[in-house]
Amino acid sequence: MHTIEDMKTLLGETLGLGSRAAELQAGSPLLGSVAELDSAAVIHILTALEERYGISIDDEEIDAALFETVGSLASFVDRKLGR
Template sequence: MELKDKLLKLIDQTLKLNGRGLSFTEVTKLLGAVPELDSLMVANLLTQIETEFQIRIEDDEIDGTLFATVGSLLKFIEQKKSS
């Protein structure tokens, strides 16, 4: 499964979007646009991302731009996996 597809599935399951998240694209806005993505869900999603993609996300790497779009989150994960 492609990284983007894994991420979309993870977003959909974590936020309980009932399949809606599977149709997100890289330009789909997340923070402030998806009501289910509140501060508690951000923390939950970060934990799920760390587990699924076997990466470590430091507190100082987290800001609003990380969750601006699916693409920004995807790019971050790709960078973490390649480092």
């Protein structure tokens, strides 16, 4: 699934993770584990997802489970893209 690699890049760029982004895996926890991921960063990530993938994310689709792991975020994008 190429979305994991895309997600690592997006998270690295959006959160300013630098080389730490390369260490992320599908099961890497996000909320509560990545210090840079605060409420403002969530908004930036959602905006970046919409812009990068040409998707629209409704408010009711956003919950903590979405940001549980890199894989959960990638799976959400895959579903939105119909993969």
